Amino acid sequence: MDWNDGHALGRALRDAYPSGNYVTVSDAELIDLVTALPGFGKTAVPPDAATLMAVRLAWVAAAEGEDDTSPYEGGA
Amino acid sequence: MASIERDQPGIYWQSLMGNNGDGIGGNCHRYDVVTGARPDGQHGWFLVDYGVKFGAGRKGYAAEFASPEGLLVHPGEGGGPEALLLTHAHEDHLGAVRHLLPLGYRCPPVYARAFTAAMLNKSLADAGVEKNRWPEIRIARTGETVEIAGARVSFVAMDHMPGATALHIASDQASVFHTGDYRFDATLPLGPRADPAVLRAIGQAGLDMVVSDSTAAPVTDAPVTEAEIAHALERIVADNAGRPVIAGILGSQLDRLVSLGRAAKANDRALVLSGRSLVANAAVAQAGGIDIEAAAGTPLLTPRQAAELPAEKVLVVTTGAFAQPNSGLGRASRNQPGALSITPDTTVVIAQREIPPVREAQAAMVARLEARGATVVTAERAVAAGYGPIHQSGHAVERDCRLLYTLLRPRMLAAPVHGNAAQITANGRLARSVGVPVLALDRNGAVVRVAPDGARVIGVQPPERIGARERTDVVRQLPKASPGQGRDSHFPVPVFSYDRLDDAGAVVLRSGLETAQGATRPKRPDASAAPRVAVHHTAAGREGSRSR
Ligand SMILES: [Zn+2]
Numbered sequence A: 001m002d003w004n005d006g007h008a009l010g011r012a013l014r015d016a017y018p019s020g021n022y023v024t025v026s027d028a029e030l031i032d033l034v035t036a037l038p039g040f041g042k043t044a045v046p047p048d049a050a051t052l053m054a055v056r057l058a059w060v061a062a063a064e065g066e067d068d069t070s071p072y073e074g075g076a
Numbered sequence B: 001m002a003s004i005e006r007d008q009p010g011i012y013w014q015s016l017m018g019n020n021g022d023g024i025g026g027n028c029h030r031y032d033v034v035t036g037a038r039p040d041g042q043h044g045w046f047l048v049d050y051g052v053k054f055g056a057g058r059k060g061y062a063a064e065f066a067s068p069e070g071l072l073v074h075p076g077e078g079g080g081p082e083a084l085l086l087t088h089a090h091e092d093h094l095g096a097v098r099h100l101l102p103l104g105y106r107c108p109p110v111y112a113r114a115f116t117a118a119m120l121n122k123s124l125a126d127a128g129v130e131k132n133r134w135p136e137i138r139i140a141r142t143g144e145t146v147e148i149a150g151a152r153v154s155f156v157a158m159d160h161m162p163g164a165t166a167l168h169i170a171s172d173q174a175s176v177f178h179t180g181d182y183r184f185d186a187t188l189p190l191g192p193r194a195d196p197a198v199l200r201a202i203g204q205a206g207l208d209m210v211v212s213d214s215t216a217a218p219v220t221d222a223p224v225t226e227a228e229i230a231h232a233l234e235r236i237v238a239d240n241a242g243r244p245v246i247a248g249i250l251g252s253q254l255d256r257l258v259s260l261g262r263a264a265k266a267n268d269r270a271l272v273l274s275g276r277s278l279v280a281n282a283a284v285a286q287a288g289g290i291d292i293e294a295a296a297g298t299p300l301l302t303p304r305q306a307a308e309l310p311a312e313k314v315l316v317v318t319t320g321a322f323a324q325p326n327s328g329l330g331r332a333s334r335n336q337p338g339a340l341s342i343t344p345d346t347t348v349v350i351a352q353r354e355i356p357p358v359r360e361a362q363a364a365m366v367a368r369l370e371a372r373g374a375t376v377v378t379a380e381r382a383v384a385a386g387y388g389p390i391h392q393s394g395h396a397v398e399r400d401c402r403l404l405y406t407l408l409r410p411r412m413l414a415a416p417v418h419g420n421a422a423q424i425t426a427n428g429r430l431a432r433s434v435g436v437p438v439l440a441l442d443r444n445g446a447v448v449r450v451a452p453d454g455a456r457v458i459g460v461q462p463p464e465r466i467g468a469r470e471r472t473d474v475v476r477q478l479p480k481a482s483p484g485q486g487r488d489s490h491f492p493v494p495v496f497s498y499d500r501l502d503d504a505g506a507v508v509l510r511s512g513l514e515t516a517q518g519a520t521r522p523k524r525p526d527a528s529a530a531p532r533v534a535v536h537h538t539a540a541g542r543e544g545s546r547s548r
Helices: A006-016 A027-035 A049-064 B114-126 B196-205 B226-238 B254-266 B276-287 B292-296 B328-333 B356-371 B379-384 B398-408 B421-433
Strands: B010-017 B028-034 B043-050 B063-066 B110-112 B137-139 B145-148 B151-157 B165-170 B175-178 B209-213 B245-249 B270-273 B314-319 B347-350 B375-377 B413-417 B446-451 B454-460 B465-476 B493-501 B507-509 B520-522
Touching (some): A049 B276, B114 B276, B196 B398, B226 B254, B245 B254, B245 B328, B270 B276, B276 B292, B276 B314, B314 B328, B356 B375, B413 B421, B413 B446
Parallel strands (some): B209 B413, B270 B314
Antiparallel strands (some): B010 B028, B010 B446, B145 B151, B493 B507
């Protein structure tokens, strides 16, 4: 896995750190958690902000399930 | 269709979608700036917002949005707008971008506040859009002025949701204030607040036109502040001491999440978040420096982190205020596997007023929760029980609209947008009541030129829409986890076919706009006997799969 395998990283983070806080984990902590995952490519270059956000959201998705945004959210 | 010449000096505004005869949504505005001061030509233009229209399932469309044909260009082509400016992160303001890119269009550089930009990227990631096609993002700070397409554009904080911004667009010829969605509430806890002194200064410096949100203009009740809501929520939680309490909101209501966090802290309960859209929005906000924990004064915990705490020492905030089937409340009401537990001593608080399209679904969900023994406090019941309001519209009510016009004092015109006919009429009446002339448009396409000699409609160019129909036969195939890397529970990404519609939503061309959206697989894993359906390429002949 490398930084571009967002969905796989999300599932791996969920399984490796079941008590991890995917809401408040800092960028620096998230990088440490990902690079410590078994199977993560050690030569991977540091992620840019959008890539890191994609990984963070993939962890949220793996832990929380399907998207549940209401189509009427903006009318509230 | 004859084109309308935009060749005289001034600022031109055109509502491409958002002044719809058939309901709110799909906001998209075009601004052209013609000035003599531009070194590389005298004409620049940009778009403000590119959203989808509300009403999932209407005529079978999951989304409708302003047609990009003749507006945007394809990669490698010249022309097109110089920028897309986003006022905030609601789907009716940015939700079309995820469709424009798979349709093969190039999105120009996006100017937005950091939270809005992160939410745009989230929507593209959720849609499975390849990252190399995401637009360039230029983060705009509150109060910042940026030169865009020959205009000076200032980003002005408004009260609506984190990151909400108005745009003050000024050239040497004219000036326009585009409110985006707004209200006035100095007690909203997250992000910079709308500053009446800033708005008054804009008006005093001389403003020609205001383009403004009409959604709640007919509401004559005094607005309720978020501080009052937080107080009511605190009392409700206090009166349910010793019982599990679950609160349902919408995923984007992060200010309401803070109010609930304050209610939890005041009642010595831990704050637990559940429900993907809420958790994702909160995670984006925290990562972007919008500190929900600091505002609430209590940590945000995951359900797993709170698993050892007694249920009566926790306040769970989850999704489902609009009864979405897969939300936290929706799943709990059906007792689905892994859902939040509902017991006969559970109190459920829905801190969001129902709106007409969700009324039946919400009533059914409340009935299911009650059938499982829960006590349900809806926004309506909270008022009846004497707690006071636990919800307020995010849009400007009558008092706010009047205040806006009083502060900005536009010299030439107010153009109400973002509303149905009644809402636009009400907003126009409020502008007139403080002496501001009004252009009340009940449809899209009118081109207004604002120049030193006045503001007037110079022509009407009825825009078209695209209707996105979710395909029932296939879903997008995302890469699977490597062997041994987690359970295989990746989420299917919907695949759309696109119809061309007129400005009233009637079909002009059905399924003429399908495009490559990557590899697909049959929608149901158990439908393997069904033939694999390939995604068609566009009828216009842009060939080749764009899957990578
Ligand atoms: Zn909004």
